[in-house]
Amino acid sequence: MSSENKILTTDGIPLEVSLKKAERKNKIKAFVLVAPLLLFLVITYIFPIGEMFTRSIDDKMITNMLPKTFKEMEKWDGKELPSEEVFAGFYYDYKALVEKQEHGKLGQRLNKEKNGFNSTTKRLFRNIKRKKIDESASIKEQMMKVHKNWGKVEYWQAIKRTAPPYTLAKYLKGMDMYYAPDGSIAQVDEDRRIHRILWLRTLEIAFFVTLFCFLMGYPIAHLLATLPMKYSNLLMICVLLPFWTSLLVRTASWMILLQQQGVVNDFFVMIGLVADDNRPEMMYNKVGTYVAMTQILLPFMVLPLYSVMKTISPSLMRAGKSLGGTPFVAFWKVYFPLTIPGIGAGCLLVFILAIGYYITPALVGGASGTLISNQIAFHMKQTLDWSFASAMGLMLLTGVLVIYWIYNKLVGVDNIKLG
């Protein structure tokens, strides 16, 4: 286009340029509005989650403790006993640690890698303290005299394994696997695979809670959507009141209901389902977790279903029936397919919430009803193995983000409805 044909604004600037400028200004304006929250979240939330990742793979402790050793080890083939230089490197590194009084930590950490390291390093420590090692002679021979383990190649291989500053060991531990001495990945003994059981149980409970919520939520969402306004508003309170009530209050009420002398058991005894002296344990196991979580998460299923069903015109069902379908066929062929977006939204939301549940399982779940979240909390608070807790947390997060991504594709986060 030649310059004469361009439409000019009153200032003499081509309209195209002027429009682009205005658009850019609007873009910046919109972004400036979002920026405070975005910045706040990135600093206080997104970034710390990233830090969880570095914490979960961090294994710099030994790397920093034995710099000379690892430098010399670069030339070592890892098959035969290392050379004098490696021994000397380790000796001087260890001596420095002794001066800083950090040798104990090294011994403990190496002991995790290979049993017997604690006593092996302690023997070396005592010899250094008593100045029994002659630094002008061969350190290799003296160290092997101090403890016979220094003459075994497996011990040096164990040290070499700790050389990389990063490790995936915590992630393997989360899946009940570990690095075998030869560096390959091995499975833990079958009777000690606790984490895999927990992952499977978390998935199982999240799946069934979602299923129960769907089976219970669909009929009432349908009823709420088809009843006249004045009745449905009243019944909606039954859905919204639990939704707005404190999670702990709802959990507390289930603890009262489900205990052995509780109302549910009283009722079972009354109708003669169970004997008074043989009341079943309904709390501190999976039953308690299922019942309480289903009731607590049910509103999250009903609300999306309701908002979709509300938009389906009742004349569609009438049309289906008038065209010769039985009510069941009309429902199955006409109504049900139209509610699938709501089903998707509700199920994904409930599943996402259920998979990360912590409070309710911890209170009513007992030992057999706890989930992966409880294990993460346990490592954060009891064992203080924060890097393991971070690794497990990120494994859980990955799963949730995949579902969130699907949810975003199917429903769109901006279509989430509240209340």
Added chain:
Amino acid sequence: MALPSYTETRYRIWHYFYLAICAFVFFFLIAPLFVIFPLSFNAEEFLVFSEGMKNLDPDAFSLRWYKDMIYGTKNPWGLAAKNSFIIAIFATIGSIILGTLAALGLSSRHMPYKGIIMATLISPMIVPLIISGVAIFFFMAKVGLAATHTGIVFAHIILGTPFVVITVTATLSGFDHSVTRAAASLGSNPVNTFMKITLPLILPGVISGGLFAFVTSFDEVVVVLFLAGLENTTIPVQMWTGLREQLSPTILAVATCLIILSTLILISAELLRRRSERLRGINR
């Protein structure tokens, strides 16, 4: 929902069966809340209905646990309630300000990378609380805000803003932008336009988002458990400890108060929602 007179018997039976299922589900949803109410007036120390209560004997009921909740010497509920309200109020204010601004930006059609930014802003609602708790704890410990009110308020702003963003964005979706242009063409500056035109129109959405943020903060326990010291205990933390250690009926008195509070919040949220729909011209 009356059935037409020509309905066949089997569909009639099916219909009543369906109504029975619905009745059961509604009962399942709401009944657990009502078990707390009578038990909180229990005269005894156990969390079961005593024989006296079953026979409606007036002596079996008392206000003992309510008195204990308010006047009990070793009771932490006073401090917990004070903390809970302070934290929730500040967290709500923070969430409303940050969330409303972000929602205004997001609803502009000029906003670049809308999808990914929206997904990021909503993420604290989706990420399991335990992970949020761990991440926020690491951050607060590093900047020295662990075991402070400020730290917990920040944490609750993180968790509360998604609700404000969602509700305000929803309100703005029906917003007629020509009114702000009209204001601007009449010589109003952007701040004035926002205060006089936009804010009154989106206020129901802002307040209902604020209610969500308030309830989220007031009810939140997982993150607080990581962050709180003894001084920062809140009502949910106290309930959590109480439910884990000894179930005393005082908890039920507190729970009853919380149910009353949530009923009030529910009523205001419903009124706001209807007002908002009226303002946005959605008629049903």
